[in-house]
Amino acid sequence: MGEDSDDVLIGNTAALSGPMSSYGPYIRDGLEYAAQQINDDGGVLGRDLRIATEDNESDPETAATTALRQMDEGAVAVTGPVLSDVSIRVRHETEAQQVPFLPIQGASPRLLDKETRYTFRVGALPAPYYARATGEFVEHIGADNYAAIVADYSYGHSYQEGIEEFVKSIDGLNTQVELAPAGADDFSSQLRALPDDIEYMDLGGHPVGIFTIIPQMWEVGLDPDATSGPGDPLPIFYDALGDDIDRGITQIHMVDPTTDEYVDVAQQYFEETGEFFDPFTTFGYVTAQLVAEAIEDAGEADPQAVRDAISDIRFDSLLAYPLEYNEWGELTESKLQVLEFNLDSPPYYPDGDFYVESLFETDTFEPLDPDEWE
Template sequence: MSRKPTSGDNTGRKRKSCLRPEFIVVLLGLILLGIHQEIGEARTGTAPDITIGIVGPMSGDMAELGRYVREAVGLQAEEWNDKGGLLGRRIRVLVEDDHHDPKEAVAAAKRLVRARVWGVIGHLTSAASLPASGVYHAAGIPQITPSSTDPRLTEQGFRNLFRTCGRDDQQGEVAARFVLDALHPRRVVVLHDQTPYGKALANTFSRQIMRRDGRLLTTTFTLSPGGKNMALVLEAIKAKQPDVIYFGGIYREAGLLVKQLREYGVKATFVSGDGVIGTEFVSLAGEAATGTYLTFAPNPLQSPSAETVMKKFQNRYGAIGPYSLYAYDAAGALFTAIARAKPKAAARPELLRVSQVLHRTTYMGALGMLRWNRKGDLVNPPYVIYETRKGGSFQGWFEQVTGRPPQPRG
């Protein structure tokens, strides 16, 4: 049914604009107001935050290490924000949990990419860093790990990847030299926990021992995840009657291993790497931890540049972890590089400039002077030997002996 047009109907006529002049004026005013607000945000520092990713084991049996790193990066970010932020913006940290698992690490990395982070501090373990590093490389996001020591990580040729720690082949060599020159063993047993970190450390140590005197090395054993085959390994080690046991792995298995070795009557000197040092190892091993030797970076308490930062940590959190300063300096170096590169957005070409600046940067941090080579490894990273004993100057349990022969204990 059709309707006849009435006198006030515009049907069939040329359609006119429905915008009245006063509406146009209001619309132009709103547009100009929006432009003014954007300019004002840029001038007053209220532009969108610069988001930095922190990723590591934030839950599970390694959650305490993850917490230390989260606190360290957070403290560095707060200090920058108190001084005006970064490029006129506030720094916001976004924390992801990789559960110390390779698959979860990749998933966490992809979430950080989607969040358009400007850089990543993490992961903690080599098992997580290795698979996740490809995700950051594809996105051009600068990644600085405070504790992943597997040599393969920086051998990939990723120009966006850096670390503030050393490499397993470096600390394995230091450990082997200490064992041979200070402990003078007749038999050495090597074992690892089957993680990429543990294998790399054990293999490097074994190669150095074989190079000097292959007759000393007896057997290499492997621990199953969680130490499920611990009893079988302990019996096999006891039968070898070693003077020195070298373990490639982390503190959880190391603590249980040392404790049960002593219960089995094995008195061999226990030596391991930086994945073990920390009060968690002492808690698990108990009195059996005393007299063990561990490779790590020089005691930060001996560095004047670390004193102020250490006090900040202790006043704020009450405790400092073994990798707190490494994460703190990683964040400081990243923020400094962003400030110098002045990227306009979290886009791949812009973020690649940040990595280029990092390669040219000499950063003075809590750990002293940090400088990276073409691979992203530190130039001349030091490793020393610590003896575990109550009252040690580092974390109250570890005393740097720097390769000196062990002192007699009364």
């Protein structure tokens, strides 16, 4: 598809380099695949939907610059960032320009405040809710001994607040939380401080260190029944851990890849591209669908009209929750899945070495009040 001036433009300020570069291609590919399907079906209001992707280098200022350029070129919405600080920096620009912003990730409770009107969560819930999901799952499996390693920066602190609220309040649960630097590469002191009989290891509060912590955990003799981590692209987990991925490794995620709807789309994606349809591909795919639906509802491809339509929408998608928003862009209802890895290929990707299945679905969460969290 050429860059026709009549195209409807979605700006994608993407993490294609820097520390989050493994995420950006999945998101970009999901956006482009959805746009292709939409255009094959007649486009939006008879116009082609085009995804304009630029590398934000996983850097807040670079992301802000690319977002401003995309808005200057007429983007009706902006998406793409992964890191919370990148999303927050882009939010300042899109709110000022009054252009809808749909960050793919950004789990900091500070991503939104009660004054935001053009920013809408899509693929990451606020950090405390991941701790809440962990607490619900710990109760579900009946674990008695819980441990966590939490990173010493804003996201980790928010996650630790969630542990205080949703995990330590569980009757009869023994808990121990160790703090570690965000950039640490040796966690042996934190791991040796933990009791030998932990049944559940929670690494959702240290997403950067997870693939270092897990092997070191096994090396020091800790072998919990379940170890949970953030919802990273699934192949990253397998590339890092290999066949050890079935040693109780779980993810807390917004997507259940075993639903019929997901399998159908993932199968079609493989047949057309030969590629794996990862949950992060889903986030891009759903975001493009949401913007297209909002444009159709609005009857025009104008940022203000699109923003108003998103504010009023209830959009069912491949995510575990409908996309419906309160006045400051928080999801009115959401839930999370606990996914477990297994060593076999999924039905929609015969070349795969692993698949995931949902072990547990949380209760529905109400919108987080940003004034109550760091």
